[in-house]
Amino acid sequence: MNHIVAVEQFERLWVEQLFVEAERMRSVFRAEPVLPRYILATLFYEPSTRTRLSFESAMLRLGGQVISTENAREFSSAIKGESVEDTVRIIAGYADAIVIRHHEQGAAMRAAAVSPVPIINGGDGPGEHPTQALLDFYTIWSELGQLDDLTVALVGDLRFGRAARSLALLFRLTQRSELIFVSPEAVPMGADVRRALDAAGVRYRDERDLGKALAVSDVVYQTRIQKERFATQDEYRQARGIYTIDRQSLDLLPARAIIMHPLPRVDEIAPEVDADPRAAYFRQARNGVYVRMALLAQLLAPSNG
Amino acid sequence: MNHIVAVEQFERLWVEQLFVEAERMRSVFRAEPVLPRYILATLFYEPSTRTRLSFESAMLRLGGQVISTENAREFSSAIKGESVEDTVRIIAGYADAIVIRHHEQGAAMRAAAVSPVPIINGGDGPGEHPTQALLDFYTIWSELGQLDDLTVALVGDLRFGRAARSLALLFRLTQRSELIFVSPEAVPMGADVRRALDAAGVRYRDERDLGKALAVSDVVYQTRIQKERFATQDEYRQARGIYTIDRQSLDLLPARAIIMHPLPRVDEIAPEVDADPRAAYFRQARNGVYVRMALLAQLLAPSNG
Amino acid sequence: MNHIVAVEQFERLWVEQLFVEAERMRSVFRAEPVLPRYILATLFYEPSTRTRLSFESAMLRLGGQVISTENAREFSSAIKGESVEDTVRIIAGYADAIVIRHHEQGAAMRAAAVSPVPIINGGDGPGEHPTQALLDFYTIWSELGQLDDLTVALVGDLRFGRAARSLALLFRLTQRSELIFVSPEAVPMGADVRRALDAAGVRYRDERDLGKALAVSDVVYQTRIQKERFATQDEYRQARGIYTIDRQSLDLLPARAIIMHPLPRVDEIAPEVDADPRAAYFRQARNGVYVRMALLAQLLAPSNG
Numbered sequence: 001m002n003h004i005v006a007v008e009q010f011e012r013l014w015v016e017q018l019f020v021e022a023e024r025m026r027s028v029f030r031a032e033p034v035l036p037r038y039i040l041a042t043l044f045y046e047p048s049t050r051t052r053l054s055f056e057s058a059m060l061r062l063g064g065q066v067i068s069t070e071n072a073r074e075f076s077s078a079i080k081g082e083s084v085e086d087t088v089r090i091i092a093g094y095a096d097a098i099v100i101r102h103h104e105q106g107a108a109m110r111a112a113a114v115s116p117v118p119i120i121n122g123g124d125g126p127g128e129h130p131t132q133a134l135l136d137f138y139t140i141w142s143e144l145g146q147l148d149d150l151t152v153a154l155v156g157d158l159r160f161g162r163a164a165r166s167l168a169l170l171f172r173l174t175q176r177s178e179l180i181f182v183s184p185e186a187v188p189m190g191a192d193v194r195r196a197l198d199a200a201g202v203r204y205r206d207e208r209d210l211g212k213a214l215a216v217s218d219v220v221y222q223t224r225i226q227k228e229r230f231a232t233q234d235e236y237r238q239a240r241g242i243y244t245i246d247r248q249s250l251d252l253l254p255a256r257a258i259i260m261h262p263l264p265r266v267d268e269i270a271p272e273v274d275a276d277p278r279a280a281y282f283r284q285a286r287n288g289v290y291v292r293m294a295l296l297a298q299l300l301a302p303s304n305g
Numbered sequence: 306m307n308h309i310v311a312v313e314q315f316e317r318l319w320v321e322q323l324f325v326e327a328e329r330m331r332s333v334f335r336a337e338p339v340l341p342r343y344i345l346a347t348l349f350y351e352p353s354t355r356t357r358l359s360f361e362s363a364m365l366r367l368g369g370q371v372i373s374t375e376n377a378r379e380f381s382s383a384i385k386g387e388s389v390e391d392t393v394r395i396i397a398g399y400a401d402a403i404v405i406r407h408h409e410q411g412a413a414m415r416a417a418a419v420s421p422v423p424i425i426n427g428g429d430g431p432g433e434h435p436t437q438a439l440l441d442f443y444t445i446w447s448e449l450g451q452l453d454d455l456t457v458a459l460v461g462d463l464r465f466g467r468a469a470r471s472l473a474l475l476f477r478l479t480q481r482s483e484l485i486f487v488s489p490e491a492v493p494m495g496a497d498v499r500r501a502l503d504a505a506g507v508r509y510r511d512e513r514d515l516g517k518a519l520a521v522s523d524v525v526y527q528t529r530i531q532k533e534r535f536a537t538q539d540e541y542r543q544a545r546g547i548y549t550i551d552r553q554s555l556d557l558l559p560a561r562a563i564i565m566h567p568l569p570r571v572d573e574i575a576p577e578v579d580a581d582p583r584a585a586y587f588r589q590a591r592n593g594v595y596v597r598m599a600l601l602a603q604l605l606a607p608s609n610g
Numbered sequence: 611m612n613h614i615v616a617v618e619q620f621e622r623l624w625v626e627q628l629f630v631e632a633e634r635m636r637s638v639f640r641a642e643p644v645l646p647r648y649i650l651a652t653l654f655y656e657p658s659t660r661t662r663l664s665f666e667s668a669m670l671r672l673g674g675q676v677i678s679t680e681n682a683r684e685f686s687s688a689i690k691g692e693s694v695e696d697t698v699r700i701i702a703g704y705a706d707a708i709v710i711r712h713h714e715q716g717a718a719m720r721a722a723a724v725s726p727v728p729i730i731n732g733g734d735g736p737g738e739h740p741t742q743a744l745l746d747f748y749t750i751w752s753e754l755g756q757l758d759d760l761t762v763a764l765v766g767d768l769r770f771g772r773a774a775r776s777l778a779l780l781f782r783l784t785q786r787s788e789l790i791f792v793s794p795e796a797v798p799m800g801a802d803v804r805r806a807l808d809a810a811g812v813r814y815r816d817e818r819d820l821g822k823a824l825a826v827s828d829v830v831y832q833t834r835i836q837k838e839r840f841a842t843q844d845e846y847r848q849a850r851g852i853y854t855i856d857r858q859s860l861d862l863l864p865a866r867a868i869i870m871h872p873l874p875r876v877d878e879i880a881p882e883v884d885a886d887p888r889a890a891y892f893r894q895a896r897n898g899v900y901v902r903m904a905l906l907a908q909l910l911a912p913s914n915g
Contacts, residue, residue: 030342037640039670041663049374050395053346057399060344060370065670069659070376071680080834082874090660090873093896094667224385263395264387286398335647354679355700358651362704365649365675375681529690568700569692591703 003112003119004295006128007166012173018134019141021294022287025061033063034301040064041095043087044122045072045102050263050285051122051132055099058292064300067095085114092117096300100124118299126162132262133166135291139284140219143258148175153213155243156223156268159187163262164223168193172200179204180213184239187229210243214252220245222261222268246270253278260284308417308424309600311433312471317478321452324443326599327592330366331447338368339606345369346400348392349427350377350407355568355590356427356437360404363597369605372400390419397422401605405429423604431467437567438471440596444589445524448563453480458518460548461528461573464492468567469528473498477505484509485518489544492534515548519557525550527566527573551575558583565589613722613729614905616738617776622783626757629748631904632897635671643673644911650674651705653697654732655682655712660873660895661732661742665709668902674910677705695724702727706910710734728909736772742872743776745901749894750829753868758785763823765853766833766878769797773872774833778803782810789814790823794849797839820853824862830855832871832878832891856880863888870894 040059042052047070056066088111091098100111101122108121123129141147154164158181171177181189197204207213222245230236258280273279345364347357352375361371393416396403405416406427413426428434446452459469463486476482486494502509512518527550535541563585578584650669652662657680666676698721701708710721711732718731733739751757764774768791781787791799807814817823832855840846868890871879883889
C-alpha cells in the first residue's frame with residue numbers, strides 16, 4: 001500500500017497489524033528515530049489545524065521533519081492556474097510523503113495518480129478522511145479490545161458528517177456488529193452507506209430515541225450538528241437541541257461502553273461528561289498521533305521499503 | 306512550577322537560578338540536545354511572529370521540535386464554537402508543552418487549569434506576557450550584573466504598554482530600586498501597578514522631563530506609543546513626539562546605563578542611537594532565546610522531571 | 611561570500627564549485643547532518659510556498675532546523691512601522707541564516723547591510739531571485755553537462771518574468787552562447803538586460819517564430835504569461851495563446867534538447883509534453899533542493915566557517 005486515499009482500500013488484517021503497531025507507538029512514544037531527516041509535507045488547501053498538527057507531531061516523534069503550508073490555495077490553481085497534479089509533482093521533489101487536504105472530492109486520488117511519493121488523504125471536501133476513520137476504529141479496538149460483536153450508535157448529523165459515514169463503512173470489516181443511526185430527520189445516514197452495509201451484511205437500524213440507543217450500545221459516536229447544513233436558523237436550533245449527551249445519559253449507558261466524538265464539540269456533549277471514565281473523546285484525539293505514527297513508519301521506514 | 310502564566314508567580318531565587326541557566330545557554334547555545342523529539346506547540350490565536358519565532362528557536366536549539374499554528378482562531382470557538390479548554394486538551398495530546406497566545410485576558414490561566422502539559426502564557430490580550438518580563442529582567446541582570454539598587458526610567462505608554470507594566474511589577478522582587486514613570490499625560494502608569502509597588506515597598510515617581518530621568522537612570526526602558534490608543538490623530542501625534550531618544554539623549558545618560566525597548570520601535574528611538582554601546586535593545590531581543598531555552602529546559606528536560 | 615543577494619555577484623568558478631557540491635547533495639540526499647540545531651529563518655513578506663518549502667527541505671535534509679513566517683508584513687513596517695532593518699536584526703538573533711522574500715526591490719540588499727548572519731534573497735519584488743537563477747543554471751549543467759556553446763530560447767513574458775531575465779544575465783558567465791528571445795510584442799526582453807549581454811559579449815536575437823527557435827535550441831526556457839501584466843483581457847488572451855509547447859513542438863526540438871519552466875505553468879506547456887524525456891521542468895523544480903542544500907552548507911557548515 002503506497003497511498004492512503006479511501007477507507008475502501010483497508011483490509012481487516014492490515015488494519016489489525018497497523019493497530020498493533022500503533023499500540024507499540026503509544027508505549028514507546030518517542031523512543032526510536034526511525035525516520036531521520038525524512039520529510040513529510042503537509043499540503044493543506046484549507047486549514048485543518050487539528051489534522052495537520054496531529055500528523056506533524058507523529059512525524060516528529062518518529063525523528064522525521066515537516067514542511068508545511070496552509071496556503072496551498074494561494075500558489076495553485078485558484079491563483080495562478082496550477083493543477084493539483086503539478087503542485088503535487090513539485091512538492092514530491094521536496095518531501096518523502098505528502099498529506100493533502102483539499103476542498104474538492106477526489107483531489108487526493110488525483111494527487112496519488114501522479115505522485116512518486118506516498119499520498120495521504122487528510123480530507124477531500126465531502127469525500128473521505130481515512131486516517132480519521134482509522135483512529136476512530138483504533139480507539140474502539142484499544143478501549144474495548146475488540147472490533148467484532150459491537151453495537152455502535154452513530155449520533156447527530158449522519159448525512160454530511162464525514163467521520164460518522166467513514167466509520168460506518170469501516171464496520172464492513174467486522175463480524176456481528178450492529179449500527180444504530182440516531183439523527184435529526186433532516187440529516188439521516190445516506191442511502192449509499194446503507195447500500196454498502198447491506199452488501200457487506202452489516203446490520204443497522206434507525207432509532208429516534210437516543211436513550212434507547214444508549215442503553216444497548218458499546219460505542220456512542222456523537223457528532224456535531226453543523227449550522228451551515230441547515231436552511232434556516234430555526235431548523236438548525238431544533239436539530240441541534242435534540243440529541244445531547246449529559247449526566248442523565250451516563251445513567252443509561254452500560255458501564256463498559258465508551259463515548260466518542262471526532263471533535264470539536266459545541267454543546268452536544270455537556271462538559272460534565274468529561275470526567276466520566278467512559279468519555280473517550282480526548283483519548284481518541286490523542287490516538288490520532290499513534291495511528292499516524294504507525295502509518296508513517298509503515299509507508300516510509302527504510303526497513304519497510 | 307508547571308505553568309508560566311503570570312509574573313506574580315515568580316520568586317527571586319527562582320528567577321536568579323533561571324538567569325544563571327540562561328547565561329549558560331548563551332555560552333553553549335546549541336551544544337546539548339536535551340529535548341530530543343520533545344515537541345513544543347505554539348498555539349497562537351493572534352499572530353505574534355516575534356514571540357513565536359523566539360520560542361521556536363529556543364526549542365530547536367535544545368534539540369526539540371515544534372508544531373505551530375497562527376490560525377488557532379479558525380479552528381476554535383470563533384468558528385466552530387470550541388472552547389479554549391477543549392482545544393488545549395487536544396493539543397496537549399500532540400505536544401509536551403504549549404505556548405498560548407490569546408486575545409482574551411485570562412485565557413492562559415484557563416488553559417493551565419485543564420492542561421496535562423505545561424502551559425506558557427505568550428501574551429493574553431491586555432493581561433500578561435510573563436516571558437517578555439523575564440527576558441527584560443534578565444537583560445538588566447546580564448548587562449548590569451545586578452537587580453537591586455537600580456534606578457529605572459519607564460518611558461512612553463505606561464497605561465496600555467503590557468511590557469512596561471509587567472517589568473514594573475517584577476521590581477517587587479528587588480531591593481532599593483526606584484522607578485521613574487515618564488509618560489504622556491494621556492497614558493500614565495496605572496493605579497493597580499502603583500498599589501502593588503506600594504505594597505511591596507518599591508519607590509516610584511512620575512517625571513515629565515525625560516532629560517532629568519535619563520540623567521539619573523541605570524536603565525531606560527523606552528516603549529512605543531500605539532496609535533490605536535488615542536481618540537484623535539492629533540492627540541496621538543502630540544503624545545508620540547514628546548519622549549524620543551536620540552543623540553542628544555545619549556549625552557545626558559550615564560556611561561554605564563543601558564537603553565532597552567521591547568520592540569518594534571517606530572521613531573521613539575532614533576536609528577543614530579543604535580551604534581552606541583548602551584543601546585541594548587537588539588541584545589535584549591536576542592536574550593529572549595536564552596531565557597526561553599532555560600525555561601523550556603526547566604519545564605521539560607527529563608533530569609528535571 | 612556571506613550574502614546571496616543578486617546574480618551579479620556570482621563568478622563562474624564559484625558557480626561550478628557550487629554545482630559539483632549540489633551534484634554530491636543529489637547523490638547523498640540526507641546522508642550527513644552537517645548542520646545540527648542550526649536554524650534557518652524563512653522571513654516571507656509575501657507568500658511563495660514553493661521557494662519557502664524548497665529552502666526548508668534543503669535545510670532539514672542537512673540536519674538543520676527551520677523557523678518560518680509568511681506573515682512578516684503583519685509584524686513589521688506595514689502594521690507597526692518597523693523597518694526591514696530592525697526586523698532582520700531581531701530575526702538574526704533567532705537564526706543562523708535568513709531567507710528573505712519581500713515585495714520591494716532592494717529589500718534583500720538592505721537586510722544584508724545590517725545582518726550579522728547570512729541573508730539569502732528569496733525574491734525581492736521585480737528585483738532578483740538569485741537562487742532560482744542558480745537552480746535553472748544548474749539544471750542546464752546537470753542535464754546537458756555543459757554551460758558553454760549553448761543555444762537557449764527564452765520564451766514568453768521576457769519583460770516582467772524575473773526568472774528569464776536573471777537566467778539571461780547568468781549567461782554572461784558562459785562562452786559562445788546564443789540567446790533567442792521569443793516573446794509576445796507587448797513583453798519583450800528589456801533593454802537593460804540586452805545592454806548587459808552586449809557588454810559581456812553574449813549573442814542574442816529576437817525571433818517571432820517559436821518553431822524556428824525550437825529547431826536550433828539546446829534549451830527551451832518557457833515562462834508563464836501573467837494576466838496582471840496586460841491592460842485588457844483581450845491583449846492577455848492574445849499574448850497567452852501565441853507561444854505554447856505541445857506534442858507538435860516536440861517534433862521540432864532536437865533530441866538532446868531540454869524544456870525548462872520555472873513553474874507554475876498554466877497552458878503554455880501542454881500536459882502531453884510531460885512524459886517526454888526532454889521535459890525537464892519537474893526535475894528542475896527538484897534541483898532547487900540540491901542547489902539550496904549546497905548553498906546552505908557553504909554558508910553555514912562549521913568546516914566552511
